[in-house]
Amino acid sequence: MAEAQLSGWGRVFGPGREVVSEDLEAITRDVALTRGLARSYGDSSLPTPEDGVVASSRLADRILAFDPATGVVRAEAGFSLLQINRTFWSRGFAAPVAPGTQFITLGGMVSADVHGKDHHATGSFGPHVRSIRMRLASGDIVVASRDENADLFKATIGGMGLLGHILDVTFTMARIPSAWVAIETEKMPDLGSYLAGLKEAARRYPFTMGWIDTLGASGPLGRGILMRGRWADTREAPAETPRPLVRPGLPFVLPEFAISRATVSAFNALYYGIHPDTPRRKVEHPETFFYPLDAIRNWNRLYGRRGFTQYQCVIPEAAGAEGVQSFVSLLRRTGGSSMLSVIKDCGDEGEGLLSFPMRGTSVALDIPAREGVQDIVDTLNAHLIDLGGRIYLAKDRFTRAADFRRMEPRLDAWREVKKKYDPSGRLRSAQSARLELT
C-alpha cells in the first residue's frame, strides 16, 4: 500500500496520517501536532516526516457552554465557523471575525489568529478569545488567558498550534441585527483608486475587501472590484434566517492547462466585465458575501495534480500606496497566474506574539505549485522584506527560514515562551521545522 499522505488546502502533499476521535484529550497525548479542517494552505498542519502522525480535532466539536445574555461561548477545538453560523445567526449572534471560509475550526482560528473583512474594525480573532484550555508538551492540561499563563496565551494566539494542543476555547460572539448583509460593490479602474476607495470605505463600513486583476498585461495596473458591507438592519433584511446554501463539489482534479496565463486573463476580464459600471447596493445572503469561494466545495482541485500555494503578505502602512503599487507591479512581472488577488486593509497589530496582521495592506494571491514557484516566492519575499512586511504562516509553503527571520523581529520573544513551555521542542509541524521556528 502506498505511504499515507496529507496536505493542506493547497494540495502539496507530504507523508503523514491523521488520528481522529471525538475524544481529543485521548488522541493528543502522544502526538506533536493537532490539525482541524486542514484549511491552512501549506504545511502548517502537516507532521514532520519523523513524527508522521497528527491528531485531528474535527470530531471534537461540542459546545460546552453558551450564555445568551453575553454571547460568550465555550466549545471544543473542532467546533467550526460553519457551525457557529448555522447555530447562532438565527439567534442574533455572529462570529467576531469574518474570514474567507467557514470550513475552519476554533483551534485553527486561534492558532492562525485569523482575520477577515472586518480586521480594520474588530481586529483578528485573538482579541475576542477569553481563554484557551490546552495540553502542553509535558502532557499537562492548563488554561491560558490574559490573567493566567498570560505569556502562553499570547504565544498561542497566532502560534500555529506549536505551544500546545488546543482542547477548548472560550470566546465572545458579536451581536447582529440580522444575519443578512447590506453590501455595495464598485468597479475601480486602477490600483490607485482602488486603494483610496478601500481606505475611504473602511471609515464607514465594518466589512471591506476586494479583488484586483494582477495580470492585465495591457491596461492600467490593478483594475478591481471593491466590496463593502455591514449587517443589514431589521427593516432591510428578509424576515427569515438565511437558509444554508447548497454547495456542489468539483468532482475531480483538473488538468494543469486549465489554469494558465491565458485562461486566468480571460477569467479576470470576464469577472471585471460582468460588474456594472456604477456602484450597486443590495441585501445579500451572508454565505455569498463572506464565503464566495466556499460555493464550490473542492475548488482547490482547480490547480491540478501538483497543487498550489497562496502567497499572502501584509505591507506596512509606512510603505504607503507606492509600496503596494511596487509590490503589485512585481507580481505582474513575475507572472504567477493568479485567479483572484485579494487586497484589503489591516488594522492594528494584535497581542499574539506571531500574529500576522499589522496596520497596512494585505495582498493575497494563488500561485500554481509548478516549476519556478520557489523563485517566485523568493522574489516576492525579497521585495517584501525591503518594504518591512511579513507573510502569513497559515498560507505559506515555500518561504525560506532565513527570509522568515528577516521579516519577523518578534520571533525571539515567541521562542522564549516556546522554550519555557516546550523545552525539548516536542511540538512541531513540517512548517515549523522548515522555517526553523524552534
Next chain:
Amino acid sequence: MKVVTLGATRGIGRSLARLFAGRGDSIHLLGRNADDLAKCAEDLLARGAASVTTGLCDLLAPATFAPALDAADAALGGFDTVVLSAGLFGTQDDLANDRGRAASVLVANFTNSVLFCEEARVRLLARGGGRLVAFSSVAGERGRKPVVLYGATKAGLSAYLEGLDALYRAQGLITTTVKPGFVRTSMTQGLKEPPFAGDPDDVAQTVLSGILRGAPVVYAPPIWALVMMVIRLLPRAVMRRVSF
C-alpha cells in the same frame, strides 16, 4: 418530537441528535459515560433542544435497557421516537483471530440491539405507536470478505427490523432501518476510503428526512441505494474475487 437515543454521543448519532435539537425537540440521551453524556446534553441545549436529559445504558448490558427506557419515559413524559445508533465495529482482520472481541461485536450488534428494540417496541405499541429508528449498515446486504462477522450482525439486524415493520406498521409503529454507506467517522478511520464516502452531518440530514417521512429503509448517502443494488446482483463467483 420526544426522542430517546442510544449512541448519540458520537458519530452519525451525534449529528442526528443535533438536527433534533435544531428542530426544538426534547431529547433523552442514553450512554455509558455520565461525563460524556453531560457534555453532549449541554451541546444539544445550546443548539436549540427544548430539553435534554440523560441516563446510563450500555449496549453490552441488556439488563440496563428496561430501566433506562422507563427513566427516559418519565423524563420525557412519554417518548414517541427511539433511535438506536450504538454498535461495535471490527474488520475481518480485527476479528478473525480475536474470539473475545468477535463475541462482543456479535452480541452488541445483533442480540442486544434486538433486545433493546424489543423493549422500545412494547413501550411504543402500548401507547398506539411511534417511531423506532435503528442503524444497520450496507455491510449487511451481502457477505463480503472485509466484514464477514460485522456484516452478518447487520444482516441479522436488518432482517429483524424488516420483520418488525411488516408486523406492526399497521398498528402505528413505524420502523426505519438506516443503512449508512461509508461515512467518515472515528469508526471508519484508517480504512481505505471508497468512492461516495459521506460526512456525518450530511448523512444525518438524509436520515432525518427519511425518519420524518416514515421511510422503512434509508440509505445514506442516498447514492448507496444504487451502489448496493448493483452489489446485490453480483454473482458469488465475482464476490469471491473482488476485495470489497
